[in-house]
Structure formats: structure tokens, C-alpha cells
Amino acid sequence: MVGNVHLYDIDNIDTDRIIPGKYTKTLDMSTFANHCLEDLDPDFKNKVQQGDILVGGWNFGCGSSREQAPIALKVSGISIVIARSFSRIFYRNAINIGLPILEIPEHNISNDSRLLIELESGKVVDGNTKYSSTPLPQIMIDILNAGGLVSYLKNHKTYSL
Amino acid sequence: MGQTITEKILSTHAGHDVKAGELTIVDVDSAMASDTTAPLALKAFKEMGGVKPWNPEKTIFVIDHAAPAPNERIANLHKQMREFAKRTHSILYDEGSGICHQIMVEEEHVKPGQLVIGADSHSVTYGALGAFSTGVGSTDLAAIMLTGKTWLKVPESIQIILNGKPNPGITAKDIILEIVGRIGLNGATYKSLEYSGTTLNTLSLGDRMTIANMAVEMGGKSGLFETTGLKLPYDFEPVLPDPDAEYSQSIIIDVSTIRPKIAKPHSPDNICDIDDVIGTKIDMAFIGTCTNGRLEDLQLASSIMKGKQLAPNVRMLITPASRNILNQAMADGTMNVLSEAGATFIPPGCGPCVGTHLGIPGNDDVILSTANRNFPGRMGNPNSNVFLASPAVVAASALTGVITDPKENK
Numbered sequence: 001m002v003g004n005v006h007l008y009d010i011d012n013i014d015t016d017r018i019i020p021g022k023y024t025k026t027l028d029m030s031t032f033a034n035h036c037l038e039d040l041d042p043d044f045k046n047k048v049q050q051g052d053i054l055v056g057g058w059n060f061g062c063g064s065s066r067e068q069a070p071i072a073l074k075v076s077g078i079s080i081v082i083a084r085s086f087s088r089i090f091y092r093n094a095i096n097i098g099l100p101i102l103e104i105p106e107h108n109i110s111n112d113s114r115l116l117i118e119l120e121s122g123k124v125v126d127g128n129t130k131y132s133s134t135p136l137p138q139i140m141i142d143i144l145n146a147g148g149l150v151s152y153l154k155n156h157k158t159y160s161l
Numbered sequence: 162m163g164q165t166i167t168e169k170i171l172s173t174h175a176g177h178d179v180k181a182g183e184l185t186i187v188d189v190d191s192a193m194a195s196d197t198t199a200p201l202a203l204k205a206f207k208e209m210g211g212v213k214p215w216n217p218e219k220t221i222f223v224i225d226h227a228a229p230a231p232n233e234r235i236a237n238l239h240k241q242m243r244e245f246a247k248r249t250h251s252i253l254y255d256e257g258s259g260i261c262h263q264i265m266v267e268e269e270h271v272k273p274g275q276l277v278i279g280a281d282s283h284s285v286t287y288g289a290l291g292a293f294s295t296g297v298g299s300t301d302l303a304a305i306m307l308t309g310k311t312w313l314k315v316p317e318s319i320q321i322i323l324n325g326k327p328n329p330g331i332t333a334k335d336i337i338l339e340i341v342g343r344i345g346l347n348g349a350t351y352k353s354l355e356y357s358g359t360t361l362n363t364l365s366l367g368d369r370m371t372i373a374n375m376a377v378e379m380g381g382k383s384g385l386f387e388t389t390g391l392k393l394p395y396d397f398e399p400v401l402p403d404p405d406a407e408y409s410q411s412i413i414i415d416v417s418t419i420r421p422k423i424a425k426p427h428s429p430d431n432i433c434d435i436d437d438v439i440g441t442k443i444d445m446a447f448i449g450t451c452t453n454g455r456l457e458d459l460q461l462a463s464s465i466m467k468g469k470q471l472a473p474n475v476r477m478l479i480t481p482a483s484r485n486i487l488n489q490a491m492a493d494g495t496m497n498v499l500s501e502a503g504a505t506f507i508p509p510g511c512g513p514c515v516g517t518h519l520g521i522p523g524n525d526d527v528i529l530s531t532a533n534r535n536f537p538g539r540m541g542n543p544n545s546n547v548f549l550a551s552p553a554v555v556a557a558s559a560l561t562g563v564i565t566d567p568k569e570n571k
Binding site: 071093 | 197234
């Protein structure tokens with residue numbers, strides 16, 4: 001997996017900044033894409049392309065439980081989110097909707113980085129530098145491999161660890 | 162080794178003993194979703210093949226985040242929720258009933274020792290009752306509606322020992338802002354906070370809800386009180402940790418030293434003593450939310466504002482946290498005092514806290530609010546500045562037009 005990097009190495013990018021609360025009350029996914037990250041970077045929606053990679057700082061996705069936040073990133077075209085750390089609910093929500101995320105606490109990724117990502121192993125290659133992400137628990141790998149929690153439960157009917 | 166409250170509750174709901182760090186599947190006692198999260202949850206539930214929730218009497222929907230509906234799009238989402246609840250005999254609280262978390266406690270959908278999951282991050286509020294509760298997103302909630310279960314990593318716990326008696330004018334909000342300032346926005350991520358100490362004997366259910374509510378502002382998975390000193394209208398088994406429970410960290414706080422606290426823009430952990438910001442001009446005062454919209458909060462404001470008027474150029478919004486609270490505030494004269502002082506009452510619900518409608522601030526407006534969050538754009542305008550404080554500070558400041566120590570206002 002290769003894609004352009006959008007680096008926002010800012011701590012505590014909360015769900016209100018990913019998708020403001022005033023745009024969350026809809027099932028029209030294009031609304032989420034139109035307003036994704038607009039208070040942080042009004043130009044984001046014009047820059048982002050299908051398959052791009054978003055890179056954040058510590059505690060990415062803190063705040064509300066709105067699943068609209070990872071959905072907004074996904075429908076904007078983001079194929080994977082890398083952050084130094086994630087808030088708990090955002091982490092679950094992203095996996096549940098089938099948006100891969102990788103936690104890499106220490107990195108020097110820049111906007112010019114061309115990242116080569118091996119999702120299965122969680123390895124990220126940036127030129128001559130290699131990073132290893134924090135491993136996901138098996139149940140999250142299973143949910144991600146199924147394409148998200150909806151498909152996982154359609155197939156499995158219940159959870160298994 | 163003994164168990165924390167978190168380990169005890171998760172063990173009873175897993176059906177076997179679990180320890181911090183383990184992954185486990187647990188039975189859920191009640192599941193809740195609001196009008197922000199229910200529409201996506203119902204969509205996911207249908208896609209999973211769900212028809213009827215595992216237990217309709219334990220599946221609770223609350224129309225509170227954008228209620229009454231500000232536009233036709235949201236009105237139709239509300240309609241979907243009503244139709245689903247009616248068809249499946251699930252429980253629905255319609256517009257004007259109040260904020261989901263207040264209703265869950267008032268209507269006894271959560272009790273001490275239970276495990277309750279809500280599709281709203283402030284579902285941690287039920288920790289006030291000694292229940293394990295946490296927030297999830299819509300798809301996780303849909304999965305609970307389908308299976309009655311969820312999976313969790315058993316969190317480590319941070320023990321917070323509150324000792325002493327707060328000074329007059331110091332509220333539970335000042336205590337929790339002190340704690341958020343110490344722990345920080347990320348300091349309790351993946352962890353539970355467990356509250357104990359001598360102060361618990363003086364903390365009401367409402368006080369505990371204010372404190373438990375903001376666990377998520379530290380990244381916490383839950384914020385649990387032991388039930389020492391808790392009074393409820395029904396009998397319950399005490400919820401206590403084992404004396405030899407293991408905590409990742411213990412913090413002792415002498416609440417008698419706490420000054421009124423303020424969270425400055427734009428983060429709930431940007432905490433200072435009120436002394437650092439006294440005199441800051443405000444445009445809007447807001448009392449309400451799941452943190453501080455209870456009767457005792459409104460009564461505290463009324464005791465400060467009785468017979469007085471809002472400062473010129475200050476507007477004040479009040480959202481009682483539930484219809485029950487609104488009715489009591491009407492019956493005991495609290496609402497009269499506040500309305501005569503110039504406050505505008507908004508129907509019970511989340512109101513302007515989430516920036517959807519009913520009081521969006523203008524550019525450069527300064528808002529002093531009793532809410533739990535002040536992230537940029539939280540109230541609907543990224544060019545406004547939100548300060549968080551206790552109802553006493555908000556009421557005293559509404560009278561002067563500048564941030565004011567309630568002690569100066571007597």
C-alpha cells in the first residue's frame with residue numbers, strides 16, 4: 001500500500017475537529033467528506049485523494065464517540081490512519097468500519113514521505129527508515145480482515161476471542 | 162491479589178474472574194444510543210441481519226442531541242428512531258425528555274454493579290452509581306443490540322482518593338477540573354478511574370455524576386465511584402474494591418485546598434485557578450449539559466442570582482438535564498428566579514453544548530459554560546472561545562459580565 005501523506009503532527013486532534021457535531025446528524029456520507037477536518041485545515045477536502053494516508057500526533061480522535069469521525073476520513077479517501085497514539089473509542093470505531101489504523105509512537109514521517117505499508121505485519125517503510133506499529137489484538141485483526149464489524153458479525157453471529 | 166471495582170464488575174459479567182490486561186467478552190445489562198449515534202447504529206444493525214434487539218427492554222434510545230429537530234433531515238432521523246422503537250418494543254425517550262445520561266440514571270436503566278454501554282462518550286457518567294459504563298460508536302452498539310455482548314480489554318485502574326471537605330462555593334465541578342488538570346487529556350487512556358476517600362460521604366449522586374462524567378476527558382474508559390455514602394431510592398449491594406486491589410497509580414487529593422477552577426480555551430485540561438482569569442469579559446453564560454444541568458446546579462445558580470439581573474450585553478442559556486428536573490425547578494421557584502434574572506430556558510436536552518442548534522456563539526464570543534468540553538468548534542463556531550466552570554462561577558459571572566469568584570458575589 002502506497003499513498004500521499006497528510007501530516008497533522010498535532011496532539012489531541014478531537015472528533016469535533018475531524019467532523020464537527022453540526023454535520024454528524026445525517027446518513028448522507030458525502031456530508032462527512034465535505035466537512036472532514038475543515039476547522040483544522042479548510043483545504044483538506046481539496047487536497048485529499050483516494051488511497052491517501054493521514055498521519056496524526058498523540059491521542060488522535062479523542063472526544064466524542066461519533067463513528068462519523070472515522071467514516072468522514074474513510075469517505076474522504078483516507079486508506080489508513082497512522083498516529084503516535086489513538087483515543088480508545090476512535091480506535092475501536094475505525095476498526096469496526098474497516099478503516100485500518102497503525103499506532104507508531106515515535107516517527108519522523110513528513111508530508112514528502114512515500115510510505116510503503118504492510119498492513120498484515122504492521123510494518124511501515126519510509127525510505128531507509130522502518131517502523132513497527134503496536135500490534136492489534138487478534139479480535140481486531142479478525143474484524144479488520146472481515147472488512148469491519150458488520151461483516152464479521154454477519155459471518156460469525158457472535159464474538160469469539 | 163484482590164480486585165478493583167472494574168475487575169469485579171467485568172468478572173461477574175464475563176462469567177469468570179478476569180484481570181487487568183485480559184481481553185474478555187461480557188454480557189451487557191443495558192445499551193443506549195442517542196439521536197447522534199442511533200441512526201448509524203440502526204443501519205449497521207440491519208446490515209448485520211438484526212431484526213429485534215436481543216432484549217428490547219434493555220435497549221434505550223434517547224432523542225436529545227438535536228431535539229426538538231432543527232430541520233427536516235434531523236426530523237426524519239428522529240422519525241426512524243421512533244418507528245424502530247415502536248416496531249421492536251424498545252424503549253424510546255422522545256424530545257424534551259432530557260439528556261440520555263440523566264434519563265438512564267433517573268429512570269433506573271442502570272444500577273450499582275451493572276455493566277452498561279452507551280453510544281455516547283459520556284456514558285461513563287453511570288460510574289457515579291458504582292456501575293461499569295463506557296462509550297462506544299454506533300457499530301459496536303449495533304453489535305450489542307444483536308448479541309447482548311461486547312468485547313473489552315479489562316483496564317488497569319487509577320485510584321483517586323478524595324479526602325477532606327470542600328470550602329463553601331467549591332463544587333464537584335471544581336474537583337473534577339482539578340483532577341483533569343492533573344491527569345491531562347491523555348493520562349487515563351485505556352484506564353478506569355476509581356474514586357474513594359472521606360469526601361465521598363459529602364458527595365451527592367449529582368456530584369458523583371459530575372465527576373464521573375469527565376473521565377472521558379482524560380481518555381478514561383470509565384470513572385467509577387465506590388458506593389460508600391451513596392443514597393438511592395432503592396436498596397442495593399455495596400460496590401467496593403478489595404483492600405488489596407492493584408492500581409496502576411494512586412493520587413490523593415485534599416479537596417479542602419481546591420479553589421474555583423476554570424478550563425480555558427480550547428481544551429478541557431487547560432486548567433487554572435479562577436484567580437488567573439478573573440475579570441475576563443464574557444458574552445454568554447451557559448448552565449446545563451450532562452455535567453451540570455441537574456436541579457442542584459440550577460438551585461445553586463438561583464441562590465446566587467435571586468433578585469438580580471444579568472449584566473448588560475450578557476446572554477444566559479439554561480438547559481435542565483431532564484423534564485423531571487425542569488418540573489421540579491418550576492415547582493420550587495428556581496426557574497422563576499432565573500428567568501426573572503434574564504436567563505433563557507432551552508428544552509431539556511444537550512442544547513448548545515454540541516453545537517447543533519439553540520445557541521451557537523458568534524465570532525470572538527466568549528462563553529462561560531458548565532459543559533465538559535471546549536474543543537475548537539465544539540459549540541458550533543470554531544472562532545468562539547469557551548471557558549468551562551462550575552454553575553456557581555457561571556451564575557456569579559453572568560451578573561457581572563466578567564469571570565467572577567462566586568465568593569465575591571454574596
